[in-house]
Amino acid sequence: MVPITTFHYLVVAAALFVLGVIGMLTRRNVVIMLMSIELILNAVNLNLVAFSRMWGRLDGQVFAIFIVVDAAAEAAVGLGILIAFFRNKETTNVDEIDLLKW
Amino acid sequence: MSGVLNPASIAAFTTSTDPGMAPVATPFFFYLLSGLAILGGFLVITRRNPVHCALALILTLIAIANLYLMLYAPFVAAVQIIVYAGGIMVLFLFVIMLVSVERASKDRRFNRVWPVGLAAACALMALFVSAFVKGRALFPDRMIAIPEGSNTQQVASMLYGEAGRIGQYTFAFEIASLLLLVAILGAVIMTKKKI
Numbered sequence: 001m002v003p004i005t006t007f008h009y010l011v012v013a014a015a016l017f018v019l020g021v022i023g024m025l026t027r028r029n030v031v032i033m034l035m036s037i038e039l040i041l042n043a044v045n046l047n048l049v050a051f052s053r054m055w056g057r058l059d060g061q062v063f064a065i066f067i068v069v070d071a072a073a074e075a076a077v078g079l080g081i082l083i084a085f086f087r088n089k090e091t092t093n094v095d096e097i098d099l100l101k102w
Numbered sequence: 103m104s105g106v107l108n109p110a111s112i113a114a115f116t117t118s119t120d121p122g123m124a125p126v127a128t129p130f131f132f133y134l135l136s137g138l139a140i141l142g143g144f145l146v147i148t149r150r151n152p153v154h155c156a157l158a159l160i161l162t163l164i165a166i167a168n169l170y171l172m173l174y175a176p177f178v179a180a181v182q183i184i185v186y187a188g189g190i191m192v193l194f195l196f197v198i199m200l201v202s203v204e205r206a207s208k209d210r211r212f213n214r215v216w217p218v219g220l221a222a223a224c225a226l227m228a229l230f231v232s233a234f235v236k237g238r239a240l241f242p243d244r245m246i247a248i249p250e251g252s253n254t255q256q257v258a259s260m261l262y263g264e265a266g267r268i269g270q271y272t273f274a275f276e277i278a279s280l281l282l283l284v285a286i287l288g289a290v291i292m293t294k295k296k297i
Contacts, residue, residue, distance in 0.1 A: 004132045005243050012136040014230040016143050023147035025219025026212045031152050035159050053173040061178045062260050069278045073285035075190050079197045080289035086201045
């Protein structure tokens with residue numbers, strides 16, 4: 001059996017990234033779009049940790065921890081925006097968030 | 103071409119610095135965990151009920167945490183499970199509870215222009231595949247063994263510093279805590295009824 005190299009992890013990360021992009025572009029529910037963003041961030045994290053293992057340094061892992069922290073902050077703020085908007089319009093459909101359209 | 107699969111580089115994967123902790127059945131666990139992660143990702147983007155999507159994302163996060171364990175990163179795996187699967191996904195589930203009306207489960211799942219999004223994502227995947235095919239020789243097959251017993255200590259010395267010196271990422275660590283403070287303030291103020 002072929003031993004598992006860094007390249008295998010990069011392929012898995014790329015697949016997760018593409019799945020996250022598809023979810024962002026095609027779903028209508030705002031919460032599921034935010035979850036697709038979390039998928040994208042996890043794919044990037046997997047990339048970083050795989051490269052950290054390849055070079056034997058821990059910089060990639062520390063950067064991955066910072067990305068987890070940033071994802072927490074962004075999820076909190078994004079969901080706060082969603083709740084504030086939901087109070088006005090009672091919908092989670094992203095196509096109906098169009099108050100700023102001309 | 104460097105990185106040809108020879109017995110020396112294969113031996114570099116299957117041994118570690120600790121003679122009692124050599125990894126076993128690595129390809130089986132890698133394919134199982136990556137299959138679970140990709141299955142979870144697929145379920146996130148295709149399920150109708152948002153709670154099902156959140157549960158599938160938790161499956162993906164735990165599978166990725168186990169992949170971090172395979173990559174000799176136990177601290178990042180623990181941070182992933184505690185913060186991501188235990189904090190962020192619980193936040194998502196609370197918000198789904200607050201904003202989910204029954205009508206949303208019966209709406210159409212995908213928006214009107216979903217072929218365009220799918221075509222763009224396929225173009226992105228084609229770009230990734232071409233980059234992987236062309237750049238296959240760039241990734242050497244050797245992996246440097248990181249001792250995992252002191253992984254937390256080494257990460258801590260990079261974040262906090264050691265022996266009286268400031269760490270390499272101490273400034274970024276303080277900025278990250280400031281970011282979290284700003285996020286907390288923003289989330290609390292945005293969800294108040296009267297500011």
